Amino acid sequence: xxxxxxxxxxxxxxxxxxxxxxxxxxxxxxxxxxxxxxxxxxxxxxxxxxxxxxxxxxxxxxxxxxxxxxxxxxxxxxxxxxxxxxxxxxxxxxxxxxxxxxxxxxxxxxxxxxxxxxxxxxxxxxxxxxxxxxxxxxxxxxxxxxxxxxxxxxxxxxxxxxxxxxxxxxxxxxxxxxxxxxxxxxxxxxxxxxxxxxxxxxxxxxxxxxxxxxxxxxxxxxxxxxxxxxxxxxxxxxxxxxxxxxxxxxxxxxxxxxxxxxxxxxxxxxxxxxxxxxxxxxxxxxxxxxxxxxxxxxxxxxxxxxxxxxxxxxxxxxxxxxxxxxxxxxxxxxxxxxxx
Amino acid sequence: xxxxxxxxxxxxxxxxxxxxxxxxxxxxxxxxxxxxxxxxxxxxxxxxxxxxxxxxxxxxxxxxxxxxxxxxxxxxxxxxxxxxxxxxxxxxxxxxxxxxxxxxxxxxxxxxxxxxxxxxxxxxxxxxxxxxxxxxxxxxxxxxxxxxxxxxxxxxxxxxxxxxxxxxxxxxxxxxxxxxxxxxxxxxxxxxxxxxxxxxxxxxxxxxxxxxxxxxxxxxxxxxxxxxxxxxxxxxxxxxxxxxxxxxxxxxxxxxxxxxxxxxxxxxxxxxxxxxxxxxxxxxxxxxxxxxxxxxxxxxxxxxx
Amino acid sequence: xxxxxxxxxxxxxxxxxxxxxxxxxxxxxxxxxxxxxxxxxxxxxxxxxxxxxxxxxxxxxxxxxxxxxxxxxxxxxxxxxxxxxxxxxxxxxxxxxxxxxxxxxxxxxxxxxxxxxxxxxxxxxxxxxxxxxxxxxxxxxxxxxxxxxxxxxxxxxxxxxxxxxxxxxxxxxxxxxxxxxxxxxxxxxxxxxxxxxxxxxxxxxxxxxxxxxxxxxxxxxxxxxxxxxxxxxxxxxxxxxxxxxxxxxxxxxxxxxxxxxxxxxxxxxxxxxxxxxxxxxxxxxxxxxxxxxxxxxxxxxxxxxxxxxxxxxxxxxxxxxxxxxxxxxxxxxxxxxx
Numbered sequence: 001x002x003x004x005x006x007x008x009x010x011x012x013x014x015x016x017x018x019x020x021x022x023x024x025x026x027x028x029x030x031x032x033x034x035x036x037x038x039x040x041x042x043x044x045x046x047x048x049x050x051x052x053x054x055x056x057x058x059x060x061x062x063x064x065x066x067x068x069x070x071x072x073x074x075x076x077x078x079x080x081x082x083x084x085x086x087x088x089x090x091x092x093x094x095x096x097x098x099x100x101x102x103x104x105x106x107x108x109x110x111x112x113x114x115x116x117x118x119x120x121x122x123x124x125x126x127x128x129x130x131x132x133x134x135x136x137x138x139x140x141x142x143x144x145x146x147x148x149x150x151x152x153x154x155x156x157x158x159x160x161x162x163x164x165x166x167x168x169x170x171x172x173x174x175x176x177x178x179x180x181x182x183x184x185x186x187x188x189x190x191x192x193x194x195x196x197x198x199x200x201x202x203x204x205x206x207x208x209x210x211x212x213x214x215x216x217x218x219x220x221x222x223x224x225x226x227x228x229x230x231x232x233x234x235x236x237x238x239x240x241x242x243x244x245x246x247x248x249x250x251x252x253x254x255x256x257x258x259x260x261x262x263x264x265x266x267x268x269x270x271x272x273x274x275x276x277x278x279x280x281x282x283x284x285x286x287x288x289x290x291x292x293x294x295x296x297x298x299x300x301x302x303x304x305x306x307x308x309x310x311x312x313x314x315x316x317x318x319x320x321x322x323x324x325x326x327x328x329x330x331x332x333x334x335x336x337x338x339x340x
Numbered sequence: 341x342x343x344x345x346x347x348x349x350x351x352x353x354x355x356x357x358x359x360x361x362x363x364x365x366x367x368x369x370x371x372x373x374x375x376x377x378x379x380x381x382x383x384x385x386x387x388x389x390x391x392x393x394x395x396x397x398x399x400x401x402x403x404x405x406x407x408x409x410x411x412x413x414x415x416x417x418x419x420x421x422x423x424x425x426x427x428x429x430x431x432x433x434x435x436x437x438x439x440x441x442x443x444x445x446x447x448x449x450x451x452x453x454x455x456x457x458x459x460x461x462x463x464x465x466x467x468x469x470x471x472x473x474x475x476x477x478x479x480x481x482x483x484x485x486x487x488x489x490x491x492x493x494x495x496x497x498x499x500x501x502x503x504x505x506x507x508x509x510x511x512x513x514x515x516x517x518x519x520x521x522x523x524x525x526x527x528x529x530x531x532x533x534x535x536x537x538x539x540x541x542x543x544x545x546x547x548x549x550x551x552x553x554x555x556x557x558x559x560x561x562x563x564x565x566x567x568x569x570x571x572x573x574x575x576x577x578x579x580x581x582x583x584x585x586x587x588x589x590x591x592x593x594x595x596x597x598x599x600x601x602x603x604x605x606x607x608x609x610x611x612x613x614x615x616x617x618x619x620x621x622x623x624x625x626x627x628x629x630x631x632x633x634x635x636x637x638x639x640x641x642x643x644x645x
Numbered sequence: 646x647x648x649x650x651x652x653x654x655x656x657x658x659x660x661x662x663x664x665x666x667x668x669x670x671x672x673x674x675x676x677x678x679x680x681x682x683x684x685x686x687x688x689x690x691x692x693x694x695x696x697x698x699x700x701x702x703x704x705x706x707x708x709x710x711x712x713x714x715x716x717x718x719x720x721x722x723x724x725x726x727x728x729x730x731x732x733x734x735x736x737x738x739x740x741x742x743x744x745x746x747x748x749x750x751x752x753x754x755x756x757x758x759x760x761x762x763x764x765x766x767x768x769x770x771x772x773x774x775x776x777x778x779x780x781x782x783x784x785x786x787x788x789x790x791x792x793x794x795x796x797x798x799x800x801x802x803x804x805x806x807x808x809x810x811x812x813x814x815x816x817x818x819x820x821x822x823x824x825x826x827x828x829x830x831x832x833x834x835x836x837x838x839x840x841x842x843x844x845x846x847x848x849x850x851x852x853x854x855x856x857x858x859x860x861x862x863x864x865x866x867x868x869x870x871x872x873x874x875x876x877x878x879x880x881x882x883x884x885x886x887x888x889x890x891x892x893x894x895x896x897x898x899x900x901x902x903x904x905x906x907x908x909x910x911x912x913x914x915x916x917x918x919x920x921x922x923x924x925x926x927x928x929x930x931x932x933x934x935x936x937x938x939x940x941x942x943x944x945x946x947x948x949x950x951x952x953x954x955x956x957x958x959x960x961x962x963x964x965x966x967x968x969x970x971x972x973x974x975x976x977x978x979x980x981x982x983x
Contacts, residue, residue, distance in 0.1 A: 051887055076892075083889030091887075096880040101902050101977050110898070111888035146978040162888070377781065479664045484958040486921040488672060490943030491951050571791055575925055578793045579940065594794055598929065601801050611794030618789040626785055 001068050002026040003202050009062035017273040019045045021226040032203040034217030040272035042226040047172050047204050051087050052079040084111045088163035092175040094155035098147040105143035112165045130161040153184035174206045189216050222246045225271035225281025232307035242309035242316050245282045288315040381623025388617050392437035399431035403588045411603045421605040432588040433613050439589045444569040450508045452562050455515025463523030477513040485510025493581035503582035507572050522554045567621035574614050590614045658963045665959040669952045674709050726949030735953035744828025746934030750919050752854035757861035765869025787863025792922050796856045796929040810852045813931035816845050853930040857922050861915045868911040872904035905976045913969035917962040
């Protein structure tokens with residue numbers, strides 16, 4: 001049994017708009033699993049379901065199990081006892097995810113006190129410890145300060161400390177580096193990696209940035225149009241890519257351009273719940289699309305152990321070697337600032 | 341480093357983030373639900389305007405004729421009963437619309453005229469003129485208008501004209517503030533500068549470029565204030581500082597019933613008339629505010645203290 | 646820094662107060678009513694000699710600007726002049742009537758905060774649902790109802806028909822007021838432990854306070870709702886929910902806290918403009934407060950009293966604005982810094 005098992009999850013909102021369509025996903029203890037995709041791919045909605053959150057007015061089918069217990073069947077009270085303790089979350093923008101009018105100490109201790117029943121003093125001591133863990137300078141005076149005193153990177157460290165407060169088994173990190181400068185990003189990724197080893201927690205890391213993903217994730221799910229396009233270990237997906245969409249994502253990375261490759265933007269617009277093409281959602285933007293792509297939704301098929309892709313054409317399957325010589329492997333594209 | 345452009349109004353997954361997505365899982369009722377209130381408001385206002393215009397044909401009796409026995413309870417003949425001197429209350433309530441509605445419009449129009457002129461001048465000229473005018477505005481904001489109205493009525497004798505003037509003296513500053521802030525934001529914008537480059541004189545620019553852009557929000561505020569104007573006027577009349585007998589004015593009619601609780605209908609129906617008119621204006625104003633801007637003109641007026 | 650803030654605010658407050666006096670002086674001087682004749686009976690006013698003597702005695706023969714500076718000078722010594730009607734110093738009158746109005750205004754504000762903010766929170770959490778629509782009507786009804794009419798209905802229903810609350814005054818006839826501490830009978834009777842008096846004072850207070858609160862409830866409800874809705878969309882609210890906090894903690898500590906600044910602004914404006922309602926409500930409930938005093942003074946063209954009340958109300962307005970500014974800093978640390 002894995003820590004998080006999402007089983008055939010579908011989420012719809014009004015007007016039958018489908019946000020997530022038959023997604024299955026597992027996260028094992030202690031591993032960092034990436035979910036990559038563009039806006040509207042359903043990656044955040046999928047990850048939020050691991051906290052029992054659904055968009056307003058949404059209905060969900062399938063199961064989302066933490067330690068074998070289905071969150072979707074849980075009552076609100078039980079859900080609250082899991083949030084913050086079993087599963088915690090760090091949000092994209094640290095400028096907006098901390099309450100501007102509550103001091104850091106309150107924001108770090110309120111859930112500790114609710115979930116662990118600690119007194120004020122003990123909780124504040126624990127909070128100082130947490131700030132030390134995330135390497136915030138001068139943790140004790142930081143506790144009585146308000147968020148506006150801190151830079152974006154420092155705030156994100158505080159948000160991570162808050163998420164770690166009750167020793168969660170799983171951390172959802174939703175684009176946590178996107179709003180930060182590159183140098184600050186590296187520090188946060190470094191911290192996350194270190195904390196993962198120290199605490200043994202698993203992380204679901206959401207980003208659209210495959211370069212960041214390459215540095216941090218053990219396994220990767222690539223989502224498009226509410227479905228999983230490709231999944232596998234990080235080297236399987238990025239170095240032995242089997243789905244045209246994943247390939248297109250890699251080709252559109254600016255890092256490629258830095259190394260003398262032409263930057264290839266993905267043509268057309270990303271599919272969204274409002275605008276989802278029939279058949280394979282990627283077919284209008286796909287260079288390899290054939291007639292069947294426009295009518296049939298491709299199944300996710302396991303191609304080798306642990307590596308799956310949802311493409312009936314499978315253009316790179318036979319030409320794998322050529323594709324690899326054609327493009328530099330992503331593992332050589334590490335961000336110069338990131339030491340993993 | 342982004343792969344796609346991010347719309348600031350969209351959550352990472354393309355769902356509008358107007359309101360909290362996750363807190364309210366309850367299904368939302370369509371926005372159209374709100375419109376009925378606006379429709380009710382329009383119907384109420386139109387009904388009262390019609391009653392005011394066609395009062396002589398609609399009213400069953402002469403509102404001033406003391407033809408009946410006094411303090412008759414509501415009956416089929418006198419739906420709202422009769423008052424202390426035997427006048428038909430229904431007819432008086434209907435004729436009351438001829439007093440309150442035009443005066444409320446006049447009052448608000450005068451306030452807008454004074455306030456918008458001062459505000460536009462302050463915002464457009466700027467500098468010393470601006471700060472001097474705005475101090476005057478501050479002054480009138482702090483000035484208790486009802487005391488002024490009472491003093492004026494005491495000195496000049498109670499009359500509706502005096503009541504209107506007294507209310508105008510204290511209600512124009514709100515429009516001055518709104519107009520000034522609108523003009524200031526316009527002055528920053530490019531197209532005013534552009535029209536100056538084209539050689540338009542200051543006065544012309546003020547009228548041709550500024551006016552149309554300021555008019556919208558100011559008129560919204562003004563329409564929101566119509567209800568308030570009716571309340572203030574009838575309040576002064578209730579205190580005996582506005583309409584004088586035997587005029588069929590709602591506030592003074594309520595006042596006439598205030599001391600005779602046993603004959604509850606004397607105060608009940610004129611008060612109900614005020615309530616429905618103001619409610620109509622506010623239903624309408626509320627919908628307009630929603631439709632135009634969440635940060636309404638009124639909030640500009642109150643938040644710059 | 647706080648001190649400098651207070652000093653600068655007090656400075657502008659003093660200038661504003663002087664301006665108020667100037668305006669009320671000018672306006673009362675422009676009024677055709679004769680301040681001297683209003684001090685005399687009709688027969689005495691017809692006698693030019695008595696009139697001239699009266700003018701000299703009250704300094705009314707001086708030019709207006711002299712009168713103005715004389716008034717300012719007296720003001721510095723705490724002398725607001727003598728009321729023509731009561732023949733007592735205006736300051737004494739104000740001190741006598743202000744506590745009753747303060748009691749009424751505070752009670753109304755407390756009621757308005759409880760119902761306005763409370764219902765506003767409920768409306769925002771049920772936005773656009775049936776409950777929200779109902780509360781919208783309640784809110785608009787509150788700001789639309791003529792307060793003098795509501796007062797009459799309240800008296801008719803609760804005093805005359807059901808006899809739950811007394812219809813006028815601050816105490817039952819024959820009761821002596823409690824020993825003066827604040828001048829507010831409910832507090833004073835509580836401090837002196839006089840329960841009978843407390844119950845009486847409270848039962849007299851409830852009805853006028855409820856009536857006075859009605860428009861404020863409407864206003865606060867609407868602003869609380871819209872401000873809460875704006876905050877509900879913030880990521881920090883989602884973050885608080887993701888921490889597994891109980892719903893009431895999320896709503897009260899996180900959402901309401903974030904929504905408080907606009908609510909405080911409206912509350913301040915509403916409190917400062919309570920006077921108009923106070924005049925009407927005090928008139929109907931026979932409540933011996935500033936509103937009733939202002940009404941009688943104005944009706945009698947009692948100029949020193951009118952200027953005195955005007956000044957008093959302006960000072961209340963200025964003070965409330967100062968408190969509002971101070972509360973901004975308490976609620977929002979980002980404002981505190983600036």
